[in-house]
Amino acid sequence: MPTVIALDVSLSMSRFAVTHNFNQNNEPISKRQLAIAAINQFLDHISAHCKLEFLALLTFSSECRMITESFTRNVDTIRDLLENLEENDNTNYEAILSGIVSAVLKQWSNTLPVEILLITDGSPGYGPGCLRDAIENAKPFPFPTKMNILSLSDPDEKNYTENIKMLHQLIEMSSGEGAVYLPENHLTSKGLSSAVARLCAKDFTPYKGLLRCGKLSSKITLCPPPQPYMSRSEEKRYDISEIIEIIGFIDLNDLASPSAHSRHLLLPLKATGWIILFHFLCFSIKKLPSLYFFFIIEAQLSSNGEPTNIEEEGDGSVPNFCVLLHGSLKVKLD
Secondary structure, three states, X not given: OOEEEEEEOOHHHHOEOOOOOEOOOOOEOEHHHXXXXXXXXXXXXXXXXXXXXXXXEEEEOOOEEEXXXXXXXXXXXXXXXHOOOOOOOOOOHHXXXXXXXXXXHHHOOOOOOEEEEEEEOOOOOOOOOOHHHHHHHOOOOOXXXXXXXXXXXXXXXXXXXXXXXXXXXXXXXXXXXXXEEOOOOOOOHHHHHHHHHHHHHHHOOOOOEEEXXXXXXXXXXXXXXXXXXXXXXXXXXXXXXXEEEEEEEOOOOOOOOOOOOOXXXXXXXXXXXXXXXXXXXXXXXXXXXXXXXXXOOOOOOOOOOOXXXXXXXXXXXXXXXXXXXXXXXHHHHO
């Protein structure tokens, strides 16, 4: 799932926090420095647990700029770019909303879900494109999206409650899904770090489950992690089970383009060799009607998200069901 990191680089981000934060040299830290530290913490989590995530870095003030050339999995590139960002003038929320749409549609289709992490000091700005104008003129993103906002604001700041309320309204009008994350108590490095940790735990936690077919099974992960399904007809929420059970196989000639709630890469947590599988599978998921998924098994990961050296772990002699599944389907397709 692509993720857009949108960073506010307006002049207000250069202000020092109300409750002073100091670096190792006992110098006060600006909100911009705190924001960069928060992004680096987020990148640490992505590099450790979500290696297949595509990231793009955008900045905004009176205009939006795409800092990365395109969406990338190279988090080190983004870290380097964070060190050379320029400060600009006032905040224009309409510019970043339209900039996100352009960046996503330039590289992805309008059916692919996108995560947005917008980092700002919560200042509503003034003039054209201010937060109030953005709410009034906001249109839903033309693709499925979830927008989370990390607000570097402090309860002691003027109009704090009103500004946070407007950020919630911006999410509701443009995305419909997401939340505003705030530092605990006051704006401090520790409080902001806690907010980033809560964000990562909620929306960027790898899925770990069990793929089962009869008496055969294999520990797997899905990328991107499946999200809860909201049934409009039943007004009910369904969570994806940790057990995915294969109940049958359908030939591509019989079902060329099935409707799907979501599409995922299916990766064995421990397997030998590279596996590539193109086939439609029909799964019975606990508390969910049967859904069709298009799975591409590309690589193998260990339970902590790192490439696994099977020989070192002594698991090379243990048969892997995903290998058997791929081999059997390949023979049938040939």
